[in-house]
Amino acid sequence: MMNAQTGLSPRQKAAVIVRLLLDDDETGVKLEEFDSDRQTLLAEEMANMELIDRQTRDAVISEFCDSLEAVGVTFPGDLDGTLEILADRLSEDATDRLRRLVSMSGRGDPWSRITALPQDDIQTLADSEAVELVAVMLSKLSATQAAKTFSALDRERAQTVAQAMAMTRNIGPQALRRIGLVLAQAADALPHPAMEPAASNRMGDMLNFASSDLRDEVLDLLDREDAEFAVDVRRAIFTFAHIPERMEPRDVPRIVREVDQQVLIRALAQQSEKEAAAAAFILENLSQRMADGLREEVESLGKIRPREAEEAANEVVAAIRRLQTEEGLTLRLPEDDE
Structure with missing residues (x-):
């Protein structure tokens, strides 16, 4: 017309x-x-x-x-766009149910669903699906997602996936869509625990701030009753004594700036061997002038009650956890995980 x-x-x-x-x-x-x-x-x-x-x-x-x-108002015209608009307005269960419906019906873009998956789910797909499908998935992910996923594959599988990448050059739109639907359905079938975070992580968080005596008693009990759970809890625990093992030296000044100086001085006044080693690690990774000033403050403080030093150390740990959650501070894995 x-x-x-x-x-x-x-x-x-x-x-x-x-x-x-x-x-x-x-x-x-x-x-x-x-x-x-x-x-x-x-x-x-x-x-x-x-x-x-x-x-x-x-x-x-x-x-x-x-x-x-x-035009008064516009709508996306597809479920993917609608879910993006609704975002946090829908419950996670409702969102997952709608995602499954759109996957089963063949409507919508499966790749937008896949690229938005949590990294853990992407990694599970990469570890379990056929290498040809994994190669296509890596081609559709962002460079950062793909690099992280590929690096976490075991060596033999990574080599096989790398060889399969050559096959992605000639995939047509329809085949690409079908592969996306297969992966999206596989992602929907992944188990997701009803409680987050995992029980071992939550237990570790609680023991982080428990007294050392209580922490040791609980871990001894778990060692006897559920050794596998005890191992996971130990990996989730991060205390003042773990600072040299888990923290990057370059991040120490960030922590010092985050903690009140009087709290820091009490935390540095540690007497037990492991905690004193952590205090020494902190001082060694500051400028000489700042470290010398803090040492003088600790000496002038004299001997303090262990309870005071432990409470101050817990505040330092809380600051580290806060930076980890809010500002992306990275902690190294425990040595037995590396």
């Missing part, structure tokens, strides 16, 4: 608008968001057009702007 004012069909007018938008770098128009049929039609229409006079161009722009002003 031709428009009497411009003599252009709706597709031709769309081609004019897209051509104008492509000339403007600030619009950031992304034609890849259209499905392949629409992209093809648009390209064919643009290929058949030549010159458009200024009056026709202005009429098309005016009509386009009038259409935009007449």
